[in-house]
Amino acid sequence: MELIYTGSGKKVYRDGDRLVKSFDESYTKAMVLNEALNQARVEETDLHIPKILEVSNIGGFWSVSWEFIEGETLAALMDKDPSREDEYLNLFVDLQIEMSEKKVPFLGHLRDKLHAKISASSYPSSLRYDLHVRLDGLPRHKKLCHGDFQPSNIIITPAGVPYIIDWSHATQGNASIDAARTYLVFYLQGKEALAENYLALWCEKTETEVGYVQRVLPIVAAAQSVKANKEEKELLSKWVNVCDWQ
Ligand SMILES: Nc1ncnc2c1ncn2[C@@H]1O[C@H](COP(=O)(O)OP(=O)(O)O)[C@@H](O)[C@H]1O
Ligand SMILES: [Mg+2]
Incomplete structure (x- = not known):
């Protein structure tokens, strides 16, 4: 995985055709799931937005995977x-x-x-x-x-x-x-x-x-x-x- 961006409390990686956002402990479960749920709801419109592929927890840290958008x-x-x-x-x-x-x-x-x-x-x-x-x-x-x-x-x-x-x-x-x-x-x-x-x-x-x-x-x-x-x-x-x- 290639680190492409570091924000406060989060790191963003590219993993092939996936984009993985990994959150630290300053992000609660509710915050991460809320971001994923908001996005999933907006995906139902016909706007161009990257689709969420997975929400996971590795070693206590939440992460969300999206389609990687080239550009x-x-x-x-x-x-x-x-x-x-x-x-x-x-x-x-x-x-x-x-x-x-x-x-x-x-x-x-x-x-x-x-x-x-x-x-x-x-x-x-x-x-x-x-x-x-x-x-x-x-x-x-x-x-x-x-x-x-x-x-x-x-x-x-x-x-x-x-x-x-x-x-x-x-x-x-x-x-x-x-x-x-x-x-x-x-x-x-x-x-x-x-x-x-x-x-x-x-x-x-x-x-x-x-x-x-x-x-x-x-x-x-x-x-x-x-x-x-x-x-x-x-x-x-x-x-x-x-x-x-x-
Ligand atoms: N699905 C994606 N495909 C490709 N690049 C992305 C994608 N999502 C985010 N990025 C890159 O990662 C950066 C940070 O992502 P973003 O979701 O905007 O986090 P933040 O909440 O820190 O602003 C973006 O400015 C963009 O360069
Ligand atoms: Mg941003």
Whole structure:
């Protein structure tokens, strides 16, 4: 097996036509099985995603095996050829919209997850209250949301077919929340221009007002702060505190 990626608490190997993600003890059984179950549910749509082949436990450590998808991540392609950024961004937004048109009725609800995250955040209770109220005021859609839709979670095959990977945070809910999170992630990565271009394009293609997504940002930023480091927390508070404005 060839080690191809090391993330926090996990190692990713290639074993022939398989991709094996091996988790350490910071991942509970429930977390690993949840990732596998989410993915299995999304596999029932006609989206291109790698299929899960096996869940196993070796020496106390859980691991999940997937079909290996040949190709490069969209993040790597974007880094390699900045002149194609517009083209890649178009593909990225089209794929996110195609995904959000799918229904996966047994997935957890994004709203529930966000309420729990807001409660777990360290903002003052009055601000948390405002965020809960704002979240409850959003239209209750049941669109497929990825939860971490970013170019590193898309693999483009040599034939040009985009595969979406990493479904551990998948839920059903309001697609503007998924888009707001993508925007924030670009921002946290220091890609501010890309973040703005992304948001403008997503809003144009979905006929959504930019202000609508902006009103969702404080909620997403508060949720994101729960597992953020100090530096990220400072950036995120900037968005959370905008909640006072309306
Ligand atoms: N099915 C797959 N086929 C090929 N490469 C994959 C596959 N799944 C993941 N990878 C590679 O491993 C990296 C990490 O996988 P990912 O599921 O996104 O983990 P993380 O949760 O740490 O982001 C990806 O960016 C990609 O390069
Ligand atoms: Mg990933």
